[in-house]
Amino acid sequence: MSPHPSSSVQKAREDLAGRLGEIRKDAGISGRELAVRCGWSESKSSRIENAKTPPSDADIKAWCRACSADDQTSDLIAANRQSAHAHVQWRGLQRSGLRRLQESTGDLYQQTKAFRVYVSDVVPGFLQTPGYAAALLSSIADFRGTPNDVSEAVAARIRRNAVLSSGARRFSFVLEESVLRYRLCSAETMAAQLGHLLGVMDLQNVAVGIVPFSAQRTVWPMPTFTIFDDARVHADSLDAASTLMQPSQVELYARAFERLSQGAARGAAARSLITGALAALD
Numbered sequence: 001m002s003p004h005p006s007s008s009v010q011k012a013r014e015d016l017a018g019r020l021g022e023i024r025k026d027a028g029i030s031g032r033e034l035a036v037r038c039g040w041s042e043s044k045s046s047r048i049e050n051a052k053t054p055p056s057d058a059d060i061k062a063w064c065r066a067c068s069a070d071d072q073t074s075d076l077i078a079a080n081r082q083s084a085h086a087h088v089q090w091r092g093l094q095r096s097g098l099r100r101l102q103e104s105t106g107d108l109y110q111q112t113k114a115f116r117v118y119v120s121d122v123v124p125g126f127l128q129t130p131g132y133a134a135a136l137l138s139s140i141a142d143f144r145g146t147p148n149d150v151s152e153a154v155a156a157r158i159r160r161n162a163v164l165s166s167g168a169r170r171f172s173f174v175l176e177e178s179v180l181r182y183r184l185c186s187a188e189t190m191a192a193q194l195g196h197l198l199g200v201m202d203l204q205n206v207a208v209g210i211v212p213f214s215a216q217r218t219v220w221p222m223p224t225f226t227i228f229d230d231a232r233v234h235a236d237s238l239d240a241a242s243t244l245m246q247p248s249q250v251e252l253y254a255r256a257f258e259r260l261s262q263g264a265a266r267g268a269a270a271r272s273l274i275t276g277a278l279a280a281l282d
Contacts, residue, residue, distance in 0.1 A: 014051045020049055037066035109160055126173075128157065174264050180277035194278050210265050215264075218262060
């Protein structure tokens with residue numbers, strides 16, 4: 001017997017089924033007529049619309065074509081593909097320790113050519129020193145009550161972050177000034193982390209912007225998110241890591257990143273914010 005889908009996966013399937021049902025109703029056709037146009041049984045239309053059977057990409061294309069809604073096909077196919085992992089529970093990923101979590105994105109990191117990263121809470125993983133990463137991951141393991149494999153997890157994170165030194169990849173970071181000020185480790189470890197951040201800013205393929213506390217904002221501070229090329233977004237929260245792949249979702253986060261970037265200090269002004277945070281450690 002196959003395992004029952006998690007509530008989050010089932011919710012994603014139900015949302016997709018609901019959208020397909022709305023498309024059919026907007027077209028003014030019955031489930032029977034839809035089945036005729038698609039060349040399948042009426043029961044299949046019912047199972048898909050009631051989230052009993054996940055549709056294939058081909059099913060979605062046929063459904064939209066039958067309802068003259070081809071413009072919605074791309075978003076719906078993306079929603080269908082992400083439904084199995086749209087809301088991946090951190091606890092499930094961390095059950096066997098944090099190392100697995102670090103390694104789970106290794107292939108994605110290798111495939112991506114352009115990264116856009118926004119953070120409002122901690123130094124982004126790409127830019128973390130081993131000491132800072134160890135302090136952060138230790139606090140996560142303690143909070144979650146997961147197996148403590150922090151040393152292995154830190155090593156995995158540092159290996160994964162080797163993509164930063166590849167000139168073939170571009171990185172754009174936007175950090176809230178709060179990231180420089182939050183004390184998640186000792187003053188000595190934080191000083192080393194801030195010094196590393198200054199060094200990273202010299203890399204040709206890395207752009208770092210810092211949104212000062214005093215900046216006039218056009219958008220509010222948000223939870224951390226990462227955009228991989230123009231294909232997907234990872235958006236973090238306390239209990240989950242959402243993988244968003246619908247073109248409209250990716251576009252929304254890309255627009256948010258652009259707005260957040262507009263208020264970010266760069267160059268000498270950004271360095272001044274970092275050195276100011278360093279001085280405050282004394």
